Amino acid sequence: xxxxxxxxxxxxxxxxxxxxxxxxxxxxxxxxxxxxxxxxxxxxxxxxxxxxxxxxxxxxxxxxxxxxxxxxxxxxxxxxxxxxxxxxxxxxxxxxxxxxxxx
Numbered sequence: 059x060x061x062x063x064x065x066x067x068x069x070x071x072x073x074x075x076x077x078x079x080x081x082x083x084x085x086x087x088x089x090x091x092x093x094x095x096x097x098x099x100x101x102x103x104x105x106x107x108x109x110x111x112x113x114x115x116x117x118x119x120x121x122x123x124x125x126x127x128x129x130x131x132x133x134x135x136x137x138x139x140x141x142x143x144x145x146x147x148x149x150x151x152x153x154x155x156x157x158x159x160x161x
Contacts, residue, residue: 093138093140093141094135094136094138097113097116097121097135097138097141098113098116098144098145099113099114099115099116099145100112100113100145101113101141101143101144101145102141102142102143103121103123103138103139103140103141103142104138104139104140104141104142105123105133105137105138105139106137106138106139107137109123109125109131110125110142111123111124111125111131112124114130116135119134119135119136120132120133120134120135121133121134121135121137121138
């Protein structure tokens with residue numbers, strides 16, 4: 059019984075760490091990976107270094123981003139921090155398809 063009282067505080071501390079530190083970090087990592095998997099050409103993104111641009115090419119684990127006219131930079135996909143704006147041309151295509159289906 060004494061062993062249980064000695065181990066119980068450590069189990070409680072681990073549970074608190076799991077709930078407040080480990081679990082949220084894993085959730086954030088999953089969301090970031092999902093965002094990377096959903097990247098498409100035309101999306102506006104921000105890299106880890108703070109460079110903003112528009113995706114013009116995706117190949118395997120590499121992404122080419124147009125920063126300015128005639129200025130393209132290649133990045134590893136994991137270097138993309140967040141997506142600022144989703145490609146709007148797909149939204150337009152979906153709206154056009156819905157309109158055609160309704161007619």
